Amino acid sequence: MLTASLVIDPAFVVGPVRRRTFGSFVEHLGRCVYTGIHDPEHPSADEDGFRGDVLDLVKELGTGTVRYPGGNFVSGYRWEDGIGPREQRPSRLDLAWHSTDPNTVGVDEFMRWAKKADVEPMMAVNLGTRGVQEALDILEYCNVAGGTHLSDQRRANGAEEPYGIKMWCLGNEMDGPWQIGHKTAHEYGRLATETARAMRMIDPDLELVVCGSSSSAMPTFGAWEATVLEEAYEYVDYVSAHAYYSEKDGDLASFLASAVDMDHFIDSVSATADAVRAAKKLTKRIHISFDEWNVWYQHRAESRPPTGDDWPVAPVLLEDRYNVADAVVVGNLLISLLRHTDRVHSASLAQLVNVIAPIMTEPGGRSWRQTTFHPFALTSEHARGEVLQVAVDAPTLETEKFGEVSALDAVATRDPETGAVAIFAVNRSTTESLTLTVDVRSLGDVRVVGAQTLSNPDHTWAASADDATSVLPVENGTAAVSDGVVTVELPAVSWSVVRLGA
Ligand code: AHR
Numbered sequence: 001m002l003t004a005s006l007v008i009d010p011a012f013v014v015g016p017v018r019r020r021t022f023g024s025f026v027e028h029l030g031r032c033v034y035t036g037i038h039d040p041e042h043p044s045a046d047e048d049g050f051r052g053d054v055l056d057l058v059k060e061l062g063t064g065t066v067r068y069p070g071g072n073f074v075s076g077y078r079w080e081d082g083i084g085p086r087e088q089r090p091s092r093l094d095l096a097w098h099s100t101d102p103n104t105v106g107v108d109e110f111m112r113w114a115k116k117a118d119v120e121p122m123m124a125v126n127l128g129t130r131g132v133q134e135a136l137d138i139l140e141y142c143n144v145a146g147g148t149h150l151s152d153q154r155r156a157n158g159a160e161e162p163y164g165i166k167m168w169c170l171g172n173e174m175d176g177p178w179q180i181g182h183k184t185a186h187e188y189g190r191l192a193t194e195t196a197r198a199m200r201m202i203d204p205d206l207e208l209v210v211c212g213s214s215s216s217a218m219p220t221f222g223a224w225e226a227t228v229l230e231e232a233y234e235y236v237d238y239v240s241a242h243a244y245y246s247e248k249d250g251d252l253a254s255f256l257a258s259a260v261d262m263d264h265f266i267d268s269v270s271a272t273a274d275a276v277r278a279a280k281k282l283t284k285r286i287h288i289s290f291d292e293w294n295v296w297y298q299h300r301a302e303s304r305p306p307t308g309d310d311w312p313v314a315p316v317l318l319e320d321r322y323n324v325a326d327a328v329v330v331g332n333l334l335i336s337l338l339r340h341t342d343r344v345h346s347a348s349l350a351q352l353v354n355v356i357a358p359i360m361t362e363p364g365g366r367s368w369r370q371t372t373f374h375p376f377a378l379t380s381e382h383a384r385g386e387v388l389q390v391a392v393d394a395p396t397l398e399t400e401k402f403g404e405v406s407a408l409d410a411v412a413t414r415d416p417e418t419g420a421v422a423i424f425a426v427n428r429s430t431t432e433s434l435t436l437t438v439d440v441r442s443l444g445d446v447r448v449v450g451a452q453t454l455s456n457p458d459h460t461w462a463a464s465a466d467d468a469t470s471v472l473p474v475e476n477g478t479a480a481v482s483d484g485v486v487t488v489e490l491p492a493v494s495w496s497v498v499r500l501g502a
Contacts, residue, residue: 002434004394004408008421009442012389015342017413021334022380023065023122023348024058025292026110028073029097029355030317033105035363036353037113042364049104050113053367057359058117058352061373062380067122067169067291067348068110072096074172075128075180079138082106083157091313095180098305100313107142108154111163121163122209122291122348127171127191128181135195139168139202167207167346169291170195173214173242175224185224189231196235209238209289209346216243216265225269229276233286238346239273241265242292244356245329252459254401256428256493258329259336259409261402262293266340288343292350293333295326295372318355322370324471324493325459331375331495332426335411338379341387349376360465368468371461374454375495378473382422382497385415390423397428408434408490414443421446421500427490434490440500441484448486449501451479455494 026032040049069077073096081090081103089103107123114121123142125135137150142163144151151162173179174188183191192210199206210232213221225239243262247255266288273286297320306315322330330349337347353359358373394408410425421443427434440446452473461471478489479498488498 002395002407002429002432003437004392004434005437005439006410006423007391007439008388008412008423010388010414011442014339014387014389017338017383017385017387018341018345019064020120020346021064021337021341021344022062022376023067023291023346024061024063024352025067025071025348025350026069026352027071027355028069028077028094028101029071029351030319031314031354031361031363032351032357034314036361038105038109039361039364046116048109048112050116051361051367054353054359054361055117057367057369058119061358061377063117063119063352065120065122065167065346065348066114066117066352067124070096070124070172072172072179074124074126077126079107079126079134083108083141083153093311097317098307098311099315100311102313107138108157108159111159120167121165122167122169122346123165124169124172125195127174127188127195128179131191132195132198136198136202139199143203166205167209168199169209169240170236171211174211175218175220176214185220185227186231189228192228193232193235196232200235207238208236209240209291210236212239212241212269214242216261216268222268222272225272226276229273229286233276233280233282236286238287238289239269241269241288241290243290244292244294244296244298246295246297247325251400252325252430253397253428254399255325256329256332256430257399257402257405259332260405262333262336263339266290266336266344270343287345288340290337290344290347292348294350294356295322295329296320296356319360320356321462321464322372323460323462324371324454324456327371327375327454328426328459328493328495330372331379331424331454332409332428334375334379335409335424335426338383338387338411338413338424362465366465368463368465370463371454371471374473378452378497379424382499383413383424384420384422385413385417388412388414408436419443419502420449423486423498423500425490425496425498427492427494429492431492433492436488436490438486439484440481440486443500446481446500446502448479448481449499451476451488451496451498453491453494453496455491459493
């Protein structure tokens with residue numbers, strides 16, 4: 001049995017809990033859009049063809065923003081294909097995923113869906129095969145009130161009011177050789193700068209995201225951010241970060257410590273952005289949009305795109321089935337994002353439906369929650385107010401990938417208005433449970449309002465359409481407070497939330 005302790009003090013605030021930390025991502029990829037969010041034949045489909053069961057799950061997940069339409073897809077996308085009368089929209093080859101896109105869903109449909117889902121849209125422009133003009137065109141279509149060719153086209157297409165989309169991604173993963181229109185850091189930095197400058201001529205208050213690295217393992221990681229920001233710093237607000245994790249070769253211990261890499265990623269990008277800031281003698285800070293993160297088993301059979309002459313519409317792609325350990329890692333990655341709320345102002349779990357997703361659907365049939373759904377939904381529900389620094393004293397575990405790591409990872413939030421506190425904690429040990437004590441004397445008189453833990457003796461258990469409920473977060477009856485100290489037992493390979501209140 002391991003033991004660890006935490007100290008929480010409401011005076012040590014990292015920054016606000018941001019709804020944008022709980023963002024997600026809808027890409028034209030596999031079955032995310034077609035038969036995912038959009039399935040006109042489904043019994044729950046509304047007048048626009050959107051699945052009502054999926055909309056309910058998206059709300060239950062507590063999603064803040066949704067990034068659209070890609071991803072790798074956006075680097076070959078012609079947004080105009082997806083507007084106007086459906087029967088006149090062209091089908092196009094999607095080179096990124098070797099598929100055909102019928103363009104049944106485009107920007108107007110997505111914006112209607114985002115309204116119904118009550119999420120903030122985050123739009124990406126194509127800087128792979130396209131450039132400044134096309135970025136200006138979609139911005140005009142979406143955000144200009146009227147009286148111009150494209151804004152009047154939007155109105156004619158049924159959206160009288162401008163969409164007022166604030167957040168815009170300047171391309172996607174342009175550092176990746178797999179990206180259509182891949183560029184060097186210098187080439188991309190110039191294009192992103194000129195695109196941003198021009199977009200700000202239409203609306204100076206946009207929030208613009210420049211592409212950072214596709215992973216911390218990219219050979220250009222660090223140098224890419226420095227070069228791009230040397231060009232673009234003055235014109236953008238965020239630099240993006242993308243990271244996917246998986247258990248490799250049965251090394252569960254390293255996998256459970258994946259948040260160590262996310263911490264390193266965020267700290268390194270922050271330091272790089274600050275170095276550019278110092279050299280440029282500026283006061284403005286660049287924040288991080290961690291707009292793709294998740295567990296992703298990239299080499300599974302269902303992750304292989306079609307090839308040759310086969311260009312299917314909405315093929316089964318990247319439909320990972322997540323187990324309990326995957327959910328524990330997702331919960332831990334959210335802890336890392338919250339801990340960095342001073343720097344990470346936006347994040348997107350990639351993706352939302354069917355494609356490496358917390359929500360799964362059958363075409364025309366059932367929908368269900370994967371294991372990863374639960375830590376995300378509970379964190380989104382209970383993280384309120386401010387993120388607090390926590391002082392952790394915990395034993396370490398040896399991992400092959402990261403060396404010694406803390407057995408416990410945790411973060412706390414506190415709502416200054418209600419005094420409600422939530423402690424999110426992960427026991428990374430693969431074998432031993434951990435007794436956690438939390439010194440909460442500085443909070444005054446508090447009681448345990450609730451505690452939930454996700455774990456299972458078989459951490460490889462995964463949800464399916466037939467059984468999505470055998471393993472769910474359960475009430476952790478060990479959580480108790482006495483003399484200003486909370487005690488709770490955390491099983492091996494587990495994620496928990498402990499809630500305190502007056
Ligand atoms: O989310 C799946 C893919 O991962 C995205 O299209 C791309 O941006 C990333 O490489």
